[in-house]
Amino acid sequence: MQIPVINTSRHPLPEYQTPHAAGLDLRAHLEAPVTLGPLERALIPTGLSLEIPVGYEAQIRPRSGLAFKHGIGLVNSPGTIDADYRGEIKVLLVNLSNEPFVVNDGERIAQLIVAKHETISWQPVEELSATQRGAGGYGSTGRG
DSSP: OOOOEEEOSSSOOOOOSSTTOSOEEEEOOOSSOEEEOTTOEEEEEEEEEEOOOTTEEEEEEOOHHHHHHHOEEESSSSEEEOTTOOSEEEEEEEEOSSSOEEEOTTOEEEEEEEEEOOOOOOOOOSOOOOOSSTTOOTTTTSOO
């Protein structure tokens, strides 16, 4: 699949890090480093604008290494970029650790995955088909 892209950053276009990776790493496009204190969040620009095909979305997901090593995540995870959005992709990072974290220009901050989605129409009914689980909610299928 080819995606039209505008790159106003100083960095190369996102690449897959391994042959079978699902996500492409997004890089910070910053004029100066951004320090995130504990529990602080910041909207980090990437310098990228995309033209996602209709019927697809781009999902922004956290990087597992940043989450594990530094407690850095995304406030809205996964974030969704709709097919009709043409603005710059920005990543809403949050520092969930007890230590400040510095985001530097060019640092890999998130992953981008392009995924197909369906557009639905509602079918109002009086009842839904029965299942073994039924209306069992959180934790209803076992421990945890």
